[in-house]
Amino acid sequence: MIKDGLIAKNIIKSFGDPPIDIIKDISLEIEIGEFVALIGKSGSGKSTLLYIVSGLDNPTSGTVSLGGYDLSATDEKMIHKLRNENIGFVFQFHYLLPELTAIENITMPARKQNQLKQVSEYANHLLNEFSLTHCTHKMPSQMSGGEQQRVAIARALIQKPKFIFADEPTGNLDTANGDKVIEIFKKINREEGTTIIFVTHDMDYANAAKKRVHLQDGKIFKID
Numbered sequence: 001m002i003k004d005g006l007i008a009k010n011i012i013k014s015f016g017d018p019p020i021d022i023i024k025d026i027s028l029e030i031e032i033g034e035f036v037a038l039i040g041k042s043g044s045g046k047s048t049l050l051y052i053v054s055g056l057d058n059p060t061s062g063t064v065s066l067g068g069y070d071l072s073a074t075d076e077k078m079i080h081k082l083r084n085e086n087i088g089f090v091f092q093f094h095y096l097l098p099e100l101t102a103i104e105n106i107t108m109p110a111r112k113q114n115q116l117k118q119v120s121e122y123a124n125h126l127l128n129e130f131s132l133t134h135c136t137h138k139m140p141s142q143m144s145g146g147e148q149q150r151v152a153i154a155r156a157l158i159q160k161p162k163f164i165f166a167d168e169p170t171g172n173l174d175t176a177n178g179d180k181v182i183e184i185f186k187k188i189n190r191e192e193g194t195t196i197i198f199v200t201h202d203m204d205y206a207n208a209a210k211k212r213v214h215l216q217d218g219k220i221f222k223i224d
C-alpha cells in the first residue's frame with residue numbers, strides 16, 4: 001500500500017490577519033527508511049512543518065504526498081486509514097488516556113480496528129523492550145514521566161507504522177530516558193525500516209539521525 005516516502009512541494013503556511021508567512025516555500029523529500037532530525041531555533045517553524053507534512057494540518061498552499069497519497073486530494077476517510085495504519089505520532093506531552101492501563105493504552109489503536117489479538121504479543125514485546133513490564137497494568141498516574149513517554153512511544157509503534165513523526169519526543173525526559181527513546185528510534189529504523197522524522201533541540205540526538213534538516217525563519221537553510 002505504501003509506495004513512496006514524503007514529498008512536500010512549495011509549502012507555505014500563514015497565520016493571522018493580515019497573514020504572516022510562517023513556512024516560506026519549503027520543498028522537502030524524504031525517502032522510505034530515512035531517519036531525519038528537524039532542528040532550528042524556537043519559532044523557526046519546526047512543529048508547524050511537522051504537522052503539515054504528517055497531514056495533521058493543511059498548508060496554506062503547496063502539496064504534500066505521503067506514502068504515495070496526495071494529502072490534499074485524498075478524501076478524509078482514506079487519510080484516516082493512512083494515519084491509523086501507517087503513521088505513528090509522538091508528542092512532547094504524551095496524551096495517554098488516564099483511565100486506561102499501559103497495556104490498554106498501547107493496544108488502543110489496534111483495538112479500534114478489532115485487532116487486539118494480533119497485537120497483544122507485540123505489545124508485550126514492546127513493554128519488555130522498553131523496560132516497562134512492571135507498568136503493564138498500571139494507570140498513567142502511577143507511572144513516572146519517562147515511563148509514560150515510553151508507553152506513548154510503544155503505542156505509536158504498535159501498528160508497525162511506516163512513518164513516525166515525533167515533536168520533541170525527549171523534551172520532557174532526563175538524559176537516561178531521552179537516550180532510551182533515541183535508541184528505540186534507531187532500532188526500529190534499522191530493524192523495521194521505519195521512516196522517522198523527529199524535532200529536537202538536542203544536537204547529540206540530532207546527530208544520531210542520518211540526516212538533519214535545519215530550519216531558520218520558516219525556510220530550510222541547510223541539510224546535512
Ligand SMILES: Nc1ncnc2c1ncn2[C@@H]1O[C@H](COP(=O)(O)OP(=O)(O)OP(=O)(O)O)[C@@H](O)[C@H]1O
Binds near residue numbers: 016040047
Ligand atoms: N496557530 C498559530 N497562529 C499564529 N501563529 C502561529 C500559530 N502556530 C504557530 N505560530 C507561529 O509560527 C511560528 C513557528 O511556530 P512553531 O511552533 O512551528 O515553532 P517551533 O520551531 O516548533 O518552535 P519551538 O522550538 O519553540 O517549539 C512561531 O512564531 C509561532 O508563534
Ligand SMILES: [Mg+2]
Binds near residue numbers: 046047048167
Ligand atoms: Mg515546536
